[in-house]
Amino acid sequence: MVRDRIDRIGVVGAGTMGSGIAQVAATAGYDVRMRDVEQEFVENGFETIRDSLERLADRDDLEEDPETIRGRIEGTTDLEAFADCDLVIEAVLEELDVKREVFADLERVCDDDVLLGTNTSTLSITSIAGDLEHPERVIGLHFMNPVPIMEGVEVVVGEKTSDEATALAHEIAEDLEKTTWEADDKPGFVTNRILMPWINEGIRAFDEGVATKADIDRGMELGTNVPMGPLRLADHIGLDICLHASETLHEELGDRYQPAYLLKRKVEAGDLGKKTGKGFYEYE
Numbered sequence: 001m002v003r004d005r006i007d008r009i010g011v012v013g014a015g016t017m018g019s020g021i022a023q024v025a026a027t028a029g030y031d032v033r034m035r036d037v038e039q040e041f042v043e044n045g046f047e048t049i050r051d052s053l054e055r056l057a058d059r060d061d062l063e064e065d066p067e068t069i070r071g072r073i074e075g076t077t078d079l080e081a082f083a084d085c086d087l088v089i090e091a092v093l094e095e096l097d098v099k100r101e102v103f104a105d106l107e108r109v110c111d112d113d114v115l116l117g118t119n120t121s122t123l124s125i126t127s128i129a130g131d132l133e134h135p136e137r138v139i140g141l142h143f144m145n146p147v148p149i150m151e152g153v154e155v156v157v158g159e160k161t162s163d164e165a166t167a168l169a170h171e172i173a174e175d176l177e178k179t180t181w182e183a184d185d186k187p188g189f190v191t192n193r194i195l196m197p198w199i200n201e202g203i204r205a206f207d208e209g210v211a212t213k214a215d216i217d218r219g220m221e222l223g224t225n226v227p228m229g230p231l232r233l234a235d236h237i238g239l240d241i242c243l244h245a246s247e248t249l250h251e252e253l254g255d256r257y258q259p260a261y262l263l264k265r266k267v268e269a270g271d272l273g274k275k276t277g278k279g280f281y282e283y284e
């Protein structure tokens with residue numbers, strides 16, 4: 001059984017994705033509790049939300065004023081704040097042990113009929129829910145970055161996820177003005193299974209001198225009608241995140257998912273893409 005009346009949504013993690021999920025939930029009219037481990041991280045999350053709402057308001061993309069939307073989000077470091085949430089979405093670090101711990105805590109604090117979503121990019125939903133008493137209400141709700149802009153949400157169905165939980169996950173995502181597709185709990189789901197080898201091949205093509213980085217990106221943008229070529233997209237995602245996702249897929253799916261050498265070297269050098277000002281390109 002999962003509760004289908006959702007008034008209050010909990011978000012675990014106030015980082016890039018957690019703050020975005022909190023923002024779209026509040027924009028859709030839900031009360032939101034956004035939790036991180038330190039107050040400073042909660043404040044950073046609010047700053048990201050403030051900037052994003054202001055940009056959307058400047059473009060006339062909001063139906064309410066930013067302050068009203070922002071006022072629906074309560075920031076906290078207290079786990080017990082999730083006790084009266086009707087749905088909780090986890091967006092903490094991409095580490096299986098950390099996520100399993102978060103879900104064990106959520107199972108303790110939340111009622112048994114509360115749907116629990118994870119925003120994992122590559123980890124198995126079945127493993128995340130493995131030790132729980134009620135794994136049937138755990139599902140992948142894989143939002144894309146940046147959450148307020150990207151329309152898609154990948155719904156990932158674990159071995160034990162119930163049909164009822166799956167139907168509710170689609171419904172909620174659509175209520176947040178997103179469009180969903182569904183994937184089985186196989187490594188990388190649809191998106192990262194196909195995206196990560198594409199990015200790695202773009203990096204190898206650059207490393208092996210097939211073309212300049214600008215021409216690799218231009219070739220893929222104009223030649224295949226994607227908005228960003230592989231090197232520019234990797235910089236936007238973060239090269240450390242691409243490497244981590246590629247390593248997880250490599251472990252699960254074998255050699256065809258081996259990360260490119262140059263991706264590893266860039267991460268070792270601390271050139272992580274747009275967020276550090278330098279990846280394959282330089283940023284102001």
Ligand SMILES: NC(=O)c1ccc[n+]([C@@H]2O[C@H](COP(=O)([O-])OP(=O)(O)OC[C@H]3O[C@@H](n4cnc5c(N)ncnc54)[C@H](O)[C@@H]3O)[C@@H](O)[C@H]2O)c1
Nearest residue numbers: 013015016017018036037041091092093094119120121145
């Ligand atoms: N960044 C992306 O492009 C992207 C896209 C899709 C999915 N994801 C996935 O979303 C998840 C979050 O990624 P992110 O980029 O937002 O990471 P992030 O590092 O920006 O944020 C993670 C936040 O979680 C917090 N945290 C860690 N343990 C916690 C706990 N026990 N309770 C509460 N908060 C905790 C951290 O302090 C941090 O603020 C990951 O699983 C990632 O794979 C990321």
